[in-house]
Amino acid sequence: MRLSEREIDAIRRAAREHFGQDVRVWLFGSRIDDTLKGGDIDLLVETTQPLADRLMRAARMNAALQLTIGEQRIDVLTVDPAVTPQPIHMNARKQGIQLL
Numbered sequence: 001m002r003l004s005e006r007e008i009d010a011i012r013r014a015a016r017e018h019f020g021q022d023v024r025v026w027l028f029g030s031r032i033d034d035t036l037k038g039g040d041i042d043l044l045v046e047t048t049q050p051l052a053d054r055l056m057r058a059a060r061m062n063a064a065l066q067l068t069i070g071e072q073r074i075d076v077l078t079v080d081p082a083v084t085p086q087p088i089h090m091n092a093r094k095q096g097i098q099l100l
Contacts, residue, residue: 028096040073044092
C-alpha cells in the first residue's frame with residue numbers, strides 16, 4: 001500500500017468527522033500496488049445510515065484531506081443503504097485494503 005501512516009491517519013479522521021463513527025473505508029485502485037508509482041487515492045466510504053447529503057460530505061472530506069495531506073488527486077466514492085451497489089463498490093471491497 002502506497003500511503004504513509006500520516007495519510008492513513010488523516011483519512012481515518014476525515015472519514016469519521018464527515019461520516020460518523022460507524023464509517024468504513026477502503027483504499028482501492030493503483031495505490032494498493034507497491035510496484036506502481038503515482039496514481040490518485042481511491043477511497044470507498046460506506047455508512048450504515050442513509051445520508052441525503054452524502055455527495056456533499058464526500059466533497060468536504062476530499063477538501064479536508066487536501067488541506068491535511070497536500071494537494072493530490074483523491075476520489076471518494078460513497079455507499080449507504082440508499083445506494084444501489086455497483087461493480088466498482090464490490091471490487092473495492094473485495095480487492096481493496098480496509099483502512100477503517
